[in-house]
Amino acid sequence: MAQKQYDVTGMSCEHCAASIRKAVSEVPGVSEVEVDVAAKSVTVHGTDLDDSRLRAAIVEAGYGVTDTVAA
Incomplete structure (x- = not known):
């Protein structure tokens, strides 16, 4: 199973999550x-x-993606 991690901007609460x-x-x-x-x-x-x-899914949800770390 693959894993990807993203740093997200604009996220501040559980509703955002x-x-x-x-x-x-x-x-x-x-x-x-x-x-x-x-x-x-x-x-x-x-x-x-x-x-x-x-990345597109995160952006379409209204947030920014600042970094990606492949694991």
Whole structure:
């Protein structure tokens, strides 16, 4: 299983986390989404994760992506 981590801007509460979690969960291949509001990060687990689609989902939810760390 692959994992990708993103630093997210504009996220400040659990409502933000829920919006991001929902949007990213809809990307094909995603099996789990962990959102850490305090760290302003999103960790995605799944298979054949498409970085551009994951980034687009976060942006479409209304937030910015400032960094990506592949794990």
